[in-house]
Amino acid sequence: MMSKKLFIQTLGCAMNVRDSEHMIAELEQKEGYTLTEDMGEADLILINTCSVREKPVNKLFSEVGAFKKGAKEGAKIGVCGCTASHLGGEIFKRAPYVDFVLGARNISKITQAVNTPKFVATDINYDESEFAFGEFRSSPFKSYINISIGCDKKCTYCIVPHTRGEEISVPAELILREASRAAANGVKELFLLGQNVNGYGKRFSSTHEKMDFTDLLKRLSDIDGIERIRFTSPHPLHMDDKFIAEFASNPKICKSIHMPLQSGNTKVLRDMKRGYTKEWFLDRAERIRSLVPDVSISTDIIVAFPGESESEFNDTMDVLERVRFEQMFSFKYSPRPLTKAAEFAGQIPDEIASERLTRLQSRHNEILDEIVARQKGRVFDVYFEELRANGGVAGRSFNNFLVQVNGSEELLGKTLKVRVDEPKRMVLYGEVV
Incomplete structure (x- = not known):
């Protein structure tokens, strides 16, 4: 047939x-x-x-x-x-x-x-947290694992709670079983997924052993064969000292972290219902940088949120200067259906929004060029996972730089030392040493 x-x-x-x-x-x-x-x-x-x-x-x-x-x-x-x-x-x-x-x-x-x-x-509160899906991975080198579904946050710009329902954690035994199976099949990197991964353990569908995100990371890092653990997205509000200490000290947790800022101004953050202040965000970022000097910090930023003044936007520019993000995903605010912010007064004209976005991105590109230039001559441990055009093979450094060398499929799935010869904004080109 x-x-x-x-x-x-x-x-x-x-x-x-x-x-x-x-x-x-x-x-x-x-x-x-x-x-x-x-x-x-x-x-x-x-x-x-x-x-x-x-x-x-x-x-x-x-x-x-x-x-x-x-x-x-x-x-x-x-x-x-x-x-x-x-x-x-x-x-x-x-x-x-x-x-x-x-x-x-x-x-x-x-x-x-x-x-x-x-x-x-389309029931957004249908519970799939304990459904045993079959095995399929788009990459033999990396295993994406959902650790929670849904989101309990009420960010005023975001439609996700209306499309993915309330937050439920997947039982730890299911996550550990899936990770162990992946490791047995030769996967060396786990990628944990959730709208707020560090809210893990707050609510399960049925009675399960109490465990927070930091404890889950410890348990996953005990699995033989797993060399790298990444996760997205943690929420800045829940980056407590226990979590940051584990992130810094656990040798299997990759030293890159996504910290979605959204805005650098405390009033705008309050209007967004983000739950933290500019000072809290800076404190968490500075603590991470001091404990992990080689860390890469990425972020999300929305410019021209309803009512954002010029001086409030400048607070976002100030956080950019102080944290110097290695990667930034930035957008003009756009009203989403079902969200509170779509009804807010003070929607900002597109030309102002565009000008702010350009200013933010231009300055970030300058910072990025300085960061990238400093990588020349450095040697990274690179886990190779994809073939690129024209005889290139690429992978990620432990702190998430994309690194490419000349080579073929025999490099895939291996972790090798690479010296960077030609650093570019999106890719660091080098050779295996």
Whole structure:
């Protein structure tokens, strides 16, 4: 029997990547699908959507329209993920050729969805925390593991709590079992995922041993074969001294950390309902830098939040100067449906927002060029995990710089010392020593 072909497009964050892996595993094992890169030959086309950035709804319908044009006769089209969660059955009205809609907290129902005409499941509090998904990983070198689902924060700009529901932690025994299985299959790096990973352990579906994020990190680092542990995203509010001490001292925890600032001004942070002040954020960043001099700190920043004054924006510039982030994801504020901030007075004109974003990004690029120039001649331990164009092989240093050398697939899965000869803003080029 010819196997059925599955094409999947994943938009958005690492959690979406993991959700896609879970759906692929279910469809392979229970429905006999195999993956294809060629949409035109697929029997089933899935788009796993993100609703965090601007205009995801328009983007969704233009993508789905393109899929319909390129699909073969009889192919099914499913819309999954966060935009599916908040639009639900509305999607059928605008795109009647879509076969099913599956929200972000409902991906364990994928086989039911494929077999049920016009299936819709968008319950944001459906509990998948103890569902045993099959094994599928897009990389043999890295294992993404969900440690929690949903988010209890009430950030006024963010749609995620409305698409992924309240926060529930995955039981530690399931996480440890999944990590041990990955290690047995040769995976050396774990990548832990959650909207707020360091809120881990606050709420489980049923009775489980009490454990916080720091304790979970300790337990995972005891697994033989695991050499590196990364995680995203922690919340600055919950970066207590216990967590920072473990981050600094545990030799398996990679020395890079994502600290989403959002704004450097305490009043704006209060309007955003972030729960911390400018001073708290700086204190946590300075503490981490003092304990781990080689750390890389990345961040997210929103400029032109409703009501943000010029001097409040300058507070964000001040935090940039003081922390000197190794990586920054920055955006103009855009109103999201279902969020409080969309109704706030003081929405900022686009030209002011654009000017602030340009100023922030230009200054960050200058800082980045100084950071990058300092890497010349340094030797990093690089875990190689991807082939690049023109005979390149790339991997990450322990503190998350992307490093590329000339080589071929025999380097993949190995950790080797690399001296940086030509540092560039996005990639450090070097050679194995």
